[in-house]
Amino acid sequence: MEIKINQKEFYNGIQTVRKAVSTNNALPILSGILIKTEKDKLKLVATDLELGIECTVEANILEKGAVVLPATYLANIIRELPKEKLKLKVNSNNNTKIEFKRSQFKINGSPADEFPLLPEIESGINYTLSSAFFKDMINRTKFATSQDESRPFLTGGLLLIENNELKMIATDSYRLAYSNSRLDKEFKNSEVIIPSKTLEELSKLLTSEEEEEIKVVITENQILFNFLNITLISRLIEGQFPSYQQVLPDSSKTEVEIDKNQLLNATKRASLLAKDNSNIIKVELKDNFLIIKSNSPEVGESYEQIKVDQKGENTEIAFNASYLIDVLKVIEEEKVLMNLSGSLNPGVIKEIDNNDYIYIIMPVRSA
Structure with a gap:
């Protein structure tokens, strides 16, 4: 040669x-x-x-x-x-x-x-999607996949097409990211779990150009992505993805509208003194103020207030700070909604006037 x-x-x-x-x-x-x-x-x-x-x-x-x-x-x-x-x-x-x-x-x-040949995938369920649109859905969910190999069905993201909607869901059982979008044409229903490594590489390789398209071909145990001059083939994860519908809340006792960057920066600062190595922060809503607290007995503590638009009762809850930071980093809107229903129920992060993206964080029991 x-x-x-x-x-x-x-x-x-x-x-x-x-x-x-x-x-x-x-x-x-x-x-x-x-x-x-x-x-x-x-x-x-x-x-x-x-x-x-x-x-x-x-x-x-x-x-x-x-x-x-x-x-x-x-x-x-x-x-x-x-x-x-x-x-x-x-x-x-x-x-x-x-x-x-x-x-x-x-x-x-x-x-x-x-060198082993890549499998030839010539037939299967075919879709053509916007590259930028698919990249965005991946980025808004992939970080919530699990690293626990003992439950492989959680180590990938669920790609679901049904009723002319495309959904991507990821969860590690402590938090769940859900992204939904209407499709402009009719596609055949399908449901597959894509490994997190595949999602990570797709996120890096896909462009954000609106006019670029990606072709997706799904078979029984593999998925193919073709875009630009690149072909990516991945195995699919076997198993039953958890019933995410039961986790999506339909109401809350408290709703807060808050500046996204203020919340992100305050959470980052609080995590510097989060309790021990568990990264726990406490969030308290009190009369249109969101209070973020953290402490480490051997080091010190932090306290910060943010003015918010609050609807509903005062409440408090404890979160893993990293789980809150992860979602705030991928939301591009200036303001977000936080829905809470007490210290024992999951917290919800959403975009204003957009129910197509929902992020759920389980509370942490903290003394």
Whole structure:
């Protein structure tokens, strides 16, 4: 194989696929990136057998071929090269020479036929969505997924299409993020759980351009995303996602309208002195003031008041500060609504005049 390729485009392609490179040494070939000529382009592929990413890059193909190169060494080398045309030349032993001007690197590669092929997904349930719209739904829910592998069905986000609505829900049983949107055309109903790693990589790779689209294909145990010059294939998580409808509240005893940034910054400050390592803060609503308190017996305590627009009775509740910070960081509105119903019931964060995004935080029992 012999090609000429622009350094910047080559490096961007490597960075795109390397998120799927395996860190499991049980299969050393998976620590590499498959580099393969395809017509007048260069295809880059990486997989850990759970997630696979491939992309194509413009290149001048002088001689067709394929090779697997170690991802870390390849990325580090290409990153440091000047932004100009590079030449890649692979011999019959898969030894690869990278040349530019009077300099060169040599990397020992592996046979391309040892690299596992990504599954061919040609049929299934098909959707075409706005890239920006889908990216936004992911960002507003993915942080609420669980890290507890003993309950795998919570380690991903539920993608649900029903009654001409698209919903994404994530929960770790201590908080729940729910995002809903009406679709402008009719789609077939489906319900799948997408691994959190897949959601994280999609969030990074998708653009926020309104005109860009993403094609989604769902099969029994896999999901494919195709956008721009990128294809991402992921396994789906088996299991039954919890019945989130039972958690969504239909009323509250207290509703507060509050400046989002004031609440975010006050919560961050309070978390600096949160009790022990549990990150607990106390929130008290009293006569149109929201009071945030925290304390650590060995260090000190904090107290802060924020003027709010309160409807309903005074109340107090304790939260994990991180759970409150997480949602406030993804809401773009200047003001948010906080709905409370006492110290033992979940708290709810919503956007004003928008019931399509709901975030629920379980209270913490605090002395």
